[in-house]
Amino acid sequence: MDLILYAVPFFLVLIALELIADRWRGVSNYRLADAVNSISTGVLSTTTGLLTKGVGLLTYAFALEHLALFKLPADSVWVWVLAFVLYDFCYYWLHRMGHERNILWAAHSVHHQSEEYNLSTALRQTSTGFLLGWIFYLPMAVLGVPLLVFVSVAALNLLYQFWVHTRHIPKLGWFEWFFVTPSNHRAHHAQNALYMDRNYGGVFIFWDRLFGSFQEEEDNEPVIFGVTTPLASWNPLWANLQFYAQLWDDARRAERKWDKLRIWFMRTGWRPADVAAKYPMSKPDLARFRKFEVPLERRQQFYVALQFCLYIALGSYLMNLERSLPTAALLLGWGAVTFGVFALGVSLENRPWALKVELLRLGLNVPLVWLAPLVGLWPASPMIWAGLLGYSLLSGIGLYNCRQRVTRLAV
Incomplete structure (x- = not known):
């Protein structure tokens, strides 16, 4: 179980x-x-x-x-x-x-x-x-x-x-x-x-x-949550890659081959001396700490929240049927979830290209529904295509309303 x-x-x-x-x-x-x-x-x-x-x-x-x-x-x-x-x-x-x-x-x-x-x-x-x-x-x-x-x-x-x-x-x-x-x-x-x-x-x-690693929560020292190198993103893919990318950049820039290797296994925060000198990294001042935030109109937030429910449901579906699904089906489901949460992260960050990514996400649902029965993710059914059509129409209406609202606020 x-x-x-x-x-x-x-x-x-x-x-x-x-x-x-x-x-x-x-x-x-x-x-x-x-x-x-x-x-x-x-x-x-x-x-x-x-x-x-x-x-x-x-x-x-x-x-x-x-x-x-x-x-x-x-x-x-x-x-x-x-x-x-x-x-x-x-x-x-x-x-x-x-x-x-x-x-x-x-x-x-x-x-x-x-x-x-x-x-x-x-x-x-x-x-x-x-x-x-x-x-x-x-x-x-x-x-x-x-x-x-x-x-x-x-x-x-x-x-x-x-x-x-x-x-x-x-x-x-x-x-x-x-x-x-x-x-x-x-x-x-x-x-x-x-x-x-x-x-x-x-x-x-x-x-x-x-x-010797215990520390009590002190009343006179309010906790400030987060990491000292802020993610500053709502992208779950970048969340997983951020520190790997930093280590890779430092390893690539290091002059000594030994430093290129050992940086991966040194204590957290260690950087080669030549890299630290040439590419210094500043830590935020906690006395002036501000949480990462991207202004987003309420309708846009509501749209993303509703769309996100789809990926919670798809993730739960994959977990529930994991043992009966072939590897190809799991890969297809994983790909759909991965791109889906990435696209919604782009929307939450209100990137200039967010609309293009969102339209691509919606468009990719067509090959997803077509491929799913072929790899055994779910059985073929006219009802699924009807559901996709209804979902696409509602998503299009919601996306249009969000864009209209943003355009009016901009004017």
Whole structure:
């Protein structure tokens, strides 16, 4: 049973409830563009994971078969408890190295780019973590933790982490000493110097207390969320590529071959001396910190939000039918989701070429519907073509109204 799949509707309901709590308390912890961007990276991560999760599972299964020192029973309660704790220990070190090494931060930084902190931030996940993340869980295979147990405790660990991404829950007394909570995880998401690179646990905070990486949320030091090199974009593809691109540029510009290689594995923020001197990077002054924002007319925001629901539905469809869909179908679905959330990100940024990209997105739905039955994504049906026609007409009307409104405001 895929626990994450069944949890998705509850995630969305809880986000809606948090929005209601915001309104009731008279606070504003959500911005539509930021929330869409966060959930977009989550949808992209999930659909990418359908194609790449075999990397981690196959390497784990191989290590379990050939390197395991023990054969632990999958029907033993103590094995499950041990695996749950051991997984969080491995996650702690993956998470910590994800902050301390350039190549790993390139993947993990996606989760920290939001300058808001709410439940949608929890869904903001990387699409490239599969490249190296599996390495940190191999000790569990060596100790003989069965694959079913490993996959299950991994899902439980991830599910736990959802609820701590909120500003509505204060400190929780004694619970703060043992478990990750909204308070100590808010500190983890800060870009303040006091809080930076602290509180790495997924479920248990005592790892941080044990290894010297704990920092309490202080009342006299309000948390400023985000990263010190702001994303300044609503594009989920750029969110995943931004830091890789920075590392590539620095490696390409470095004069020494050794620097070209080691920059990827040095501590986060390290740059070759010659590159840093020639291409300095300034960090924003937190005393004058301003959140990234692009003015967008309300109708445009509403249009993007409605269109985005389509990709949430398509991502959920792919997750639900993953095991019965051929690889070609998953690739087609992933491509549709990827370009779709990219196009909506361009619209949220109000780029000069946003209309062309949006028209291309709508136009590509025709070959998508034609190809889908051929690769087994869904069966051929006249109703699907009728649905596409209706969707296209409504989208065209909505897009026309948005453009008319923007034109009138400009005049």
